[in-house]
Amino acid sequence: METLIPTTSRIVEHLATAVLLFDKDLQLVSINSAGESLLSVSRKRVSGLRVNKIWRNSAFLYDAIQRSLLSGTTCIERGVDLNLNNGQQIKVDCMITPVLLNNFADEILVELIDTHSFVRVLQEVNQETIQAAAKESVQGMAHEIKNPLGGIRGAAQLLEKELNDKELLEYTRIIINECDRLRNFIDRMLTTSTNPVKSDMNIHEVLEYVVSVVRAENSHEMNIKKDYDPSIPIIKADREQIIQAVLNLLRNAVQAIVIDGQITLITRIQRQVIIRHKSYRHIIVIDIIDNGPGVPSEIESGAFYPLVTGRAEGTGIGLSIAQQLIQSHGGLINYERKGNKTYFSILLPTEQYDE
Ligand SMILES: Nc1ncnc2c1ncn2[C@@H]1O[C@H](COP(=O)(O)OP(=O)(O)OP(=O)(O)O)[C@@H](O)[C@H]1O
Ligand SMILES: [Mg+2]
Structure with missing residues (x-):
């Protein structure tokens, strides 16, 4: 049983969700790393502070926490604006859960999720799909272009040797230069495939x-x-x-x-x-x-x-x-x-x- 407690605190510490525990006077007992990061505070500085001193002007959330403490019921609030002490404003979804002891709420657990981070996760998933598709199509396309390109360049070089008219050489130069430019472009696109x-x-x-x-x-x-x-x-x-x-x-x-x-x-x-x-x-x-x-x-x-x-x-x-x-x-x-x-x-x- 003893090993369970450190394991639990390790889990809480590594959660991506901000978790704050308040006592019944609404003073902060504990905050995990995600909480410190989301609220831009250090554990040392906010420990023991009352809830309304950790963020500002959020009477709405303060009331919800008090209500949950008094009624002993869980409360969920979405899209709450929190004004942080560093002047930043963030939007969070929160879940407020009373920790019951002998049927009375003794402590209160507040979980905060930055709504913005969900948007980010969605964007990340899209990005990944985009990049995977892009990589595949670029590699396929590069192969199809590079082979005939080598042929065109080679033929232009042979033609160059046969031409007696100096003025016509200008055209073969253009073909060769443009082939080189296209080849460089394809090589640039392929550089990303190396680990x-x-x-x-x-x-x-x-x-x-x-x-x-x-x-x-x-x-x-x-x-x-x-x-x-x-x-x-x-x-x-x-x-x-x-x-x-x-x-x-x-x-x-x-x-x-x-x-x-x-x-x-x-x-x-x-x-x-x-x-x-x-x-x-x-x-x-x-x-x-x-x-x-x-x-x-x-x-x-x-x-x-x-x-x-x-x-x-x-x-x-x-x-x-x-x-x-x-x-x-x-x-x-x-x-x-x-x-x-x-x-x-x-x-x-x-x-x-x-x-
Ligand atoms: N900092 C920026 N501010 C405004 N628009 C940007 C910025 N960065 C990228 N963009 C837009 O995104 C487009 C795509 O950028 P990307 O770097 O992929 O291609 P590019 O700059 O057009 O060409 P190149 O392949 O030479 O970089 C740009 O053409 C530009 O319209
Ligand atoms: Mg660019």
Whole structure:
């Protein structure tokens, strides 16, 4: 029986749902890691606080908790707005369960689920299906195009040798150059099929490198702000692949901004995250934020598909490649529009997932 208690607390600690336990005076007795993460609080600071001090202005939820305590019955509330002490507002579904002792409610258990995270999970499932289908069709298509392309190029080279008229050589050059361009394009699309070769990687060094590449590509001054979390450890990842993914996102941000444009790179550690059905204790989040107009609404739902572009000169494979590279690291790229800012967020696991 003794081993059951630590097991139960381990389960609660690793749940993705935020769980808070209050005593009958509505003072916090316990909170799990998902609770700390959802409410952006530390266990130490909120322990013993009354419920209305943990989040603000939610009389509705406060009343529901009191009602449940007095009546001894479970209560479910959906879509409740919680104002956190850090100024953020989140929407949660909650389940309030009285813990009965001799038929009286002695403590109260509050489970909070971020409604947004369900939306995220749905999007993740869609992303996975999209990427799997895209990969298959790209590989099939690449094979079908590469073979005849080799033939066309070879024939153009033979023709070039036979031509005496210098002016006609211009046409064979065009055929050869266009074949090479198409071949490069296909090779770019296929780079994602290689498995990552992981070694020690400092994510901030990678970001600095990518910024230097993008600065070198653009002659104009660029306002790139950095907000790095220095406590992020060295991780195991394929440096080349992560560079490629971040580069594709940063180039998109640079192309999206106009005059007075601003790009911000933020790195953070996030705890207790589920990505594609696997639970991680820690992941790294890299936000690439710009204040451009955001992904055009007509392509928003398919922006991660290959060949979907909103730019006249775009090929539409940058996001698809970035997504595949990060997914092969067990991670995910999310797109979100918050206020007048565009967020592309790379969620990158730092470790093996918890079984
Ligand atoms: N930060 C951003 N802000 C606004 N729109 C964006 C942003 N990132 C991507 N997009 C939109 O998504 C489309 C797809 O992006 P993606 O990187 O896949 O292709 P691309 O940039 O058009 O071409 P390339 O293959 O050269 O990267 C873009 O054409 C653009 O319309
Ligand atoms: Mg692009």
